[in-house]
Amino acid sequence: MKNVFRTWSGAAPRALLMVCVLGLSMARAQTLQVVTESTPYSYLKGDRVAGTATEVVRKTLQTAGLSNFQIRIYPWARAYDMALNEPDVLIYLIARTPTRESKFKWVGEIMKIQYHLYRLRERTDVAVKTLVDAQKYTIGVMRDDVRQQYLQSKGFKRLVVSAQAIDNFKKLIGHQVDLIPLVEDDTTIFCAQVHFDCSALTRVLTLEEASTGLYMAFSSSTADETVQKTRAAFDKLKADGTVRKIMQEKP
Template identity: 35%
Template structure:
């Protein structure tokens, strides 16, 4: 082997780690239709949380599309991996070790809602609310919380269906975030006072997150977390629209 060939091989081996660091890692991004946090508009996913996540992807130079599934499928896809980023997901004790948590993407203010004309439904607390028929999204934190408190829940796969069930009298109460309920009513062409909140679910009200499937390398999680911090700082400084 000539000295020139040896020099070329050494140069390639030395450059290899640098090259590897510049390659963008591949990962999927999943969510569910949950206005105003995420919703498909003209083939693009937009919303309070979706826009933030897209800004993070842009900051990283990642061209991964945001995939929209029913919540139960999005949840299982992220839980099983490999290397799947999910948003907007509530962080609970049960889920703590099932995902690798990146950071907050939105706030979450959850109440039980009834039809405005059902004035007889005025629960003093969750135990009292259990006297009525309560609906809940399949595999959702709100449903899980209610069931853990001993409340029977009639499940549905889509919260738009849940609203239809509430308005149609098939359920008496429905848990929902305030912003999400207002947006859902608007999309249905209904006035904002068509339903009213009767009981706040303090235990599950709080931030919503983006999180990775548990098989994701810590270096990737940290990289996306750093990007989220940069994007937030840009928003605060007026550096991003």
């Protein structure tokens, strides 16, 4: 019994050490979740997430030496919730606003955008010259998107919320809402997707205060080392013109 006890006594610490080392290795190897929504700059092509912004993110992570990642497209509200509450999540393209500043670890600005309110050309009854004018009409927005947050902050009450940006567009052309806020590039993409003539749209107002930069950002519980590596890689790619070159590529 004494010999058996002595053998177990020596083996137990070694086994415990192996478990600890294995646990640490698994933690280091944890897959980084990269999340986004479907946009002209991030979309599914076959079974792979493509788009210019996606390629910027992929190139940045590879340059940072972070090869263990998976890119997935979700409705924006789900992607945002994951980045808000889970560790090791990278989200893009996310607007950097004062209310979001402390909720994420920001990496870098991929692009700048400007939002405009659009109506159907035939809807001459929708007369908008100022932001106050727009409050009289129903406006389609996406859940937890910066446009919803901006309009709510301005006292807008007649917001119709959808999970996907394309759903907003369909509601506009289906006369379910009067206006929707869009980036100009989005109109071309959405018109093509639903086979709609873009000349039937009219831009009525630019949302100057809501226009902003779109970033990649980590969830707040992501390790600082990961964030710093990614930020340094992005800064390098932006400085040498790689980011600009990728974003100028045609889909």
